[in-house]
Amino acid sequence: MLVSLNWLTTYLDSESLPDPQELASLLNRHSYEVEGIEERGDDVIFDLDILPNRASDSLSHIGIAREIATLVDVKMVLPEGDEVDGRGDNELVSLSVDESIARRALKCVISGITVGASPDWLVERLASVGQRSINNIVDITNFVMLETGQPVHAFDYDKVAGEGAKEIKIRFAKDGETIKLLDEKEYTLDSSIPVIADDEKALDVAGIKGGETSGIDENTTRVLLSSCSFNPTIIRRASQKLNLRTDASKRFENNVPAVLAASAMGRLSSLVKDIAGGESSTVVDLYPSPQEPISVSFSIEEVNSLLGTDISEEEVEDILTRLQFNVLSMGDGFVVSAPFWRTDISLPADVMEEIGRIYGYDRIESVVPTKEEGNISKTHYYKEHIRDILVEAGFSEVYLYTFRNEGEIEVKNKIASDKGFLRTNLSDGIREALEDNMRWEPILGEGSLKMFEIGTVFENDREYPALAIGASDDEPVEQAVTVLKEAGFDVDGEISGGVWEIDLEEIFETLPDPEDADLAEIEDESFSFTPISPYPFVLRDVAVWVPVDVDEEVVRDVIEEKAGEMLVRLSRFDEYEKDGRISYAFNLVFQSPEKTLSDEEVNDIMDDVYGSLEEKEGWETR
Amino acid sequence: MSNGHYHPNTIVVRRAVDILGSLGFQVAEGPEVETEHYNFDALNVPKDHPARDLWDTFWLEENNLGDLLRTHTSPVQIRFMEDAQPPFRILAPGRTYRYEATDATHEVQFHQLEGLMIGTDVTLGHLKGTLNYFFDEFFGKDMDVRLRPSYFPFVEPGVEVDMRPKGESEWTEILGAGMVHPNVLEAAGVDPKKWQGFAFGMGLDRLTMLRYGIDDVRLLFRGDLRFHNQF
Numbered sequence: 103m104l105v106s107l108n109w110l111t112t113y114l115d116s117e118s119l120p121d122p123q124e125l126a127s128l129l130n131r132h133s134y135e136v137e138g139i140e141e142r143g144d145d146v147i148f149d150l151d152i153l154p155n156r157a158s159d160s161l162s163h164i165g166i167a168r169e170i171a172t173l174v175d176v177k178m179v180l181p182e183g184d185e186v187d188g189r190g191d192n193e194l195v196s197l198s199v200d201e202s203i204a205r206r207a208l209k210c211v212i213s214g215i216t217v218g219a220s221p222d223w224l225v226e227r228l229a230s231v232g233q234r235s236i237n238n239i240v241d242i243t244n245f246v247m248l249e250t251g252q253p254v255h256a257f258d259y260d261k262v263a264g265e266g267a268k269e270i271k272i273r274f275a276k277d278g279e280t281i282k283l284l285d286e287k288e289y290t291l292d293s294s295i296p297v298i299a300d301d302e303k304a305l306d307v308a309g310i311k312g313g314e315t316s317g318i319d320e321n322t323t324r325v326l327l328s329s330c331s332f333n334p335t336i337i338r339r340a341s342q343k344l345n346l347r348t349d350a351s352k353r354f355e356n357n358v359p360a361v362l363a364a365s366a367m368g369r370l371s372s373l374v375k376d377i378a379g380g381e382s383s384t385v386v387d388l389y390p391s392p393q394e395p396i397s398v399s400f401s402i403e404e405v406n407s408l409l410g411t412d413i414s415e416e417e418v419e420d421i422l423t424r425l426q427f428n429v430l431s432m433g434d435g436f437v438v439s440a441p442f443w444r445t446d447i448s449l450p451a452d453v454m455e456e457i458g459r460i461y462g463y464d465r466i467e468s469v470v471p472t473k474e475e476g477n478i479s480k481t482h483y484y485k486e487h488i489r490d491i492l493v494e495a496g497f498s499e500v501y502l503y504t505f506r507n508e509g510e511i512e513v514k515n516k517i518a519s520d521k522g523f524l525r526t527n528l529s530d531g532i533r534e535a536l537e538d539n540m541r542w543e544p545i546l547g548e549g550s551l552k553m554f555e556i557g558t559v560f561e562n563d564r565e566y567p568a569l570a571i572g573a574s575d576d577e578p579v580e581q582a583v584t585v586l587k588e589a590g591f592d593v594d595g596e597i598s599g600g601v602w603e604i605d606l607e608e609i610f611e612t613l614p615d616p617e618d619a620d621l622a623e624i625e626d627e628s629f630s631f632t633p634i635s636p637y638p639f640v641l642r643d644v645a646v647w648v649p650v651d652v653d654e655e656v657v658r659d660v661i662e663e664k665a666g667e668m669l670v671r672l673s674r675f676d677e678y679e680k681d682g683r684i685s686y687a688f689n690l691v692f693q694s695p696e697k698t699l700s701d702e703e704v705n706d707i708m709d710d711v712y713g714s715l716e717e718k719e720g721w722e723t724r
Numbered sequence: 725m726s727n728g729h730y731h732p733n734t735i736v737v738r739r740a741v742d743i744l745g746s747l748g749f750q751v752a753e754g755p756e757v758e759t760e761h762y763n764f765d766a767l768n769v770p771k772d773h774p775a776r777d778l779w780d781t782f783w784l785e786e787n788n789l790g791d792l793l794r795t796h797t798s799p800v801q802i803r804f805m806e807d808a809q810p811p812f813r814i815l816a817p818g819r820t821y822r823y824e825a826t827d828a829t830h831e832v833q834f835h836q837l838e839g840l841m842i843g844t845d846v847t848l849g850h851l852k853g854t855l856n857y858f859f860d861e862f863f864g865k866d867m868d869v870r871l872r873p874s875y876f877p878f879v880e881p882g883v884e885v886d887m888r889p890k891g892e893s894e895w896t897e898i899l900g901a902g903m904v905h906p907n908v909l910e911a912a913g914v915d916p917k918k919w920q921g922f923a924f925g926m927g928l929d930r931l932t933m934l935r936y937g938i939d940d941v942r943l944l945f946r947g948d949l950r951f952h953n954q955f
Binding site: 130131132133134135153154155156157334335338339355356407408409410411449451452454455458459463464466467468469470471473474475476477478479481482486489492493494495496497498499500501502503504505510511512513514515517521524531532534535538539542545546550551552553555557558560562563564565619621624629630631632633634 | 726727728729730731733734735738739741745746747748749750751752753755756757772773774775777778782783784785787788789793813819821823824825826832833841845846847848849850852853854856857869870871872873874875877880881882883884903905906920936937938939943944945946947948949950951952953954955
């Protein structure tokens, strides 16, 4: 969520605030992740990641200001709004509510307004957090939501059907009922979708989006203002069903407190009158079961034993008071209740988290647990053991994809049409990987296409670990299987086209529990891997006669030195001795990490290589 | 004959199991096809709760194994606790899935390393200590560890953990963790009045990438030997 510092300082004394960087650091360490901080003109915009547990109180500028006031202990001044004196129907509105949808509903009509452009300050506020100005009424409703966290709405009262006290209903839609919303799309509703309706039709999808027919336009003179507290689950299900996520639905599904609906209405009606003029009706407020604070009790020992701290009772009391909890100290414990905006707090652990984060996690001392003997996991051990054996036998381990284009278990939401099933074997993947690797076999070196995977495969009623071994021909695979047998694994199975696969679960069942974890020490020097060049490689050969007493290594050194960095592999493919001389023949593979090498470039390098070989006494290239 | 090569994740897991194994953490495993119960409900993520949006889930057509591909290794915690008696110290490496567009830093399949320690007096300080010990050993140098407030429904307090080599200024976000939520202990049949502890879930692929300077996660799953033969 984007938050404007200028906006925040309308509620906080900017003189007492730390600088923006320090503020961001405080929020990061105690409250929310700050994903961005950007200076825009004389303002600073923070991008905060508000997670679901704080979405009910923190998706607003007042919410963030309140959090800052807690962290830096500055005074906060709430904006003024009309006093909302809730009562029943008035001369313009007759309200009926399905209480399973709305825990609280407030309506108010302002008559004699003028719709027009918003004042500069309002346009600026909205623009600072990336919102476009539409007209004064719509802008005020958006502003109130971004200020308080309470989504509110304004209907054109004269587009609502009825005479006198018009009937407004909050009800579930009828199956097949249609509505065109402010996004100008038509939606077909059903009996799980809540709507605000007049006597004839749905005016909006409740808590999610306004309807087009009751929208505000330049001719609107009377507005019906609406501020409700909706059931979070109903809003969430409806927005999922309609595939319509809005700023309003996001807030409602996270349990916006019912108390807030009233103060937001007060703010809304006062802003409308200030900016667009007009006279207010009384406010209709249906609130059958007022929100009760939840009491939570815990002891200071429980706090310290969970957090690993030594916080005093006084400090706990101070922290909770700063968070505006109601705190009762009782003997060695506390009975506390959260302020109305913290609908996420219901358990002792919830309160202890609050204490911990405000106290500061950086003040918690690190304690390494005392060492202990652990058990060895049998299946994990044997998988690791097989890895050791196969790596020693010259095979490289791969982890391939679970998703395949065929199988027994199908994915509902496929990421791609050819990745719609879970693999039933590892072999298909291994075959493909071998084939892919053939294309760059010269880089890898001859006889090096040897790989294995230990991974999970899936049948309709069973998932199990499998092992597959593959190579460019059967022989190395046969050897690997033999080595596994010699190591005590009772394995069987056919090798088909250089690939062999077995069910490891069956094998493991027959094996004893391992006594100790005698696995190979893997040399694990941290190194930076070399990215794979996407450019084609170029092949060349060279053969050279040298005196018999010259080592192959010496020849290699000469070639490598001249061939330089573009030489990615040098392998000898022939060795031949005659008349006191020996002929070595090499393959050279050239590749650049940055470009496609031209024939000319490689020829130039090869000329240098030939030159330096020829220079040597008694050496002769063929 | 020259040796083959371990998958870099295997190297990282073996290292992790060595380090945390010395503190008594034992390896635990669980299925990749999971039920909604183990992947969400038992982890205090009820149906229709906005927290479900924190995971992009692959759902499965009707089958005899489960509803979905696990989105994290956390179900292993529940399965292990159901079958054993506390105290627990477990480490669960495994493959996990998320429904997400693939690019150099995002993959539909990835791997996590889950840790769980439950006892009568396990604290957030032990979480910090365990992770600090792990990173010191894993990176072979003194590391700083920092906890920041975060939210995962199965822990409370929930924290994001950052690390950096001592003396450096930039933090690297490395994992999510926290004190196991009482509802989770209860769902697994462990009395939250008597037992408490921490859990963490670390991105294994990310740890591998950090260790070896790998810039594209997809390299881990393509079976390209030009990549694998470097390890």
